[in-house]
Amino acid sequence: MGSLSVWHLLLVFLVVVLVFGSKRLPDTARSLGKSLRILKSETAAMRSESRTETSDAPASDPQAAPRTIQAAPGDTASARPVEEPKGTTAQS
Template structure:
């Protein structure tokens, strides 16, 4: 099995993928598609970084909703209360 995956992605594979992308999207839409993909990747990267920072800052902070006399009250909990 290792021999099959050793040379799985050769330069001509990339050329075929590039030709298929140009045929599917057309040469006029390709720059807009690439620009949109770049923006999406930047957003994804910043959101992942923010989630990681939030996770490190308060790994155990959650909000629990409880019903008290017909009104909802929110209070943060600690791991010991769970």
């Protein structure tokens, strides 16, 4: 009585197709996939950034190239530069 069967899932899918239309579903799925790739790349960038902050490397290298975050490998249309905070480095 409390479990979902195949018929329930099929009915939900049919309602979704009727509400959104079969024309918009591929675009919606593509947009969702792109959003998930962006989320994954942002998460990876945050992890690598936290690893470099804990290492002994200098926090600011004046000759270092500006970093960019890309949504997916080869996707240059959505690449953007990373905004580095100014004046927040610890002075020893």
